[in-house]
Amino acid sequence: MYERKGHPARAALDRVDLRIDTCEVHGLLGPNGAGKTTLCKILSTVLLPTSGSAQILGHDVVADTSTVRSLIGIVLGGERGLYGRLTARQNLVYWSALYRQPTNAGKARASALLERVGLADRADERVETFSRGMKQRLHLARGIVGDPQLVILDEPTVGLDPVAAHDFRGLVRELRAEGRTILVTTHDMAEAEAICDRVSLIDSGRLILTEDPRAIGSRLTTFERVVAQRVPRRAIAAVRGLPGVTSVTETANTVTIETGAEGTAHAVLAVLVNAGVSAVTTDRPSLEEVYMKLIGDRGPNVT
Structure with a gap:
């Protein structure tokens, strides 16, 4: 529930019942204010649900918060989560330290991830000099620096040019092939059809349906x-x-x-x-x- 001054209280999520399978790329689609980000914040332990429950790999997000946080990685769009005055390498080493990785292991992990996302040649340059596409690739590296089993991608390709968006989707497919589960929020229907195994449509806090994106058309109309x-x-x-x-x-x-x-x-x-x-x-x-x-x-x- 949330309440704005001068407006009646309303439910951000209303009886959402959703199960995401292991190793699945699941799309969460809906207009602004539908409840997508609220759901992601609950799953990532940023918000506490006022009712109901949510579990990540069998661990309750409220009762077992520390375990849940060790299992997830979050990739945000835009400028959030990166430090512009630090280099790409310094950003990843810093985040690896937050996951309590030993210093040498963190440096090795940072180098490997920078190579993987195509930023090895820019590893020691300040992030503030990066293009939006480069920042988003670094976001993905940051999101998986802790080797998560669930990766939450919040509008990962907003503002990217077609080439950068294509490359980013390729990286998402690689994560799935490694056995990771991916939850992605998006407004991009082509993106959902290209990378998702299933999609859920959500509006006004309610789950409308969950289906294979390629089957929705024939199933519903x-x-x-x-x-x-x-x-x-x-x-x-x-x-x-x-x-x-x-x-x-x-x-x-x-x-x-x-x-x-x-x-x-x-x-x-x-x-x-x-x-x-x-x-x-x-x-x-x-x-x-x-x-x-x-x-x-x-x-x-x-x-």
Whole structure:
């Protein structure tokens, strides 16, 4: 529960029941204020739940806080968690000391991680001179300096260019291959589809669903999209009249038809083929479209 002055108290998380399997990359998707960061803070022992319970590998986050902290690593986006006036190596050695690693072991660990994330040649330069992509790679190294079994990534690729984001996702896959469990919060639907084994959609503190990102579209909706070019006017009119057609959009020489009932796409294709249309493609909704259908486009969240 939390309360803001002049506003009634509200639950940040409401009966969220979620299990993440070992060695799974699990995505947590939702708009700003949905409860994603609150959940991550509870799992990382930064916040205490007012009710319910949470466990990391069988250890309660409240009753066994010290053990839980030794099992997790946290990677934050932006500038948080790094010291700009220290070098990359000094940052990692400092964090290894916080995990009570012996000095020599910490230095060796820092060198190995800098090599792994592609920063070995910049290891002794101040972090304040780094690009955002370099800082995010250093964030990941910092997050795993304690050799965690669970890595929590909070919006890890926000602000990264496509190349840096691609490289970062590759590192996440390597962590999974090592047997680590990954929890990642993101607004990026393509990212979730690319790296997650399962995703959970959360909104207003409530868990809406948990599913394989590649299966959500077919599981939750029966609509398909048919895109055709150079469609005669009579065929467009016939398509508009078909039961189950939810929208028909015309742009230049292209017509996009959305369907919302089983078998409608087949009927649309039959009309187009009979009209002599040959340039036709079909596809299913993306994760982003399903996300917007379930959560809704509420516009900017300004409160």
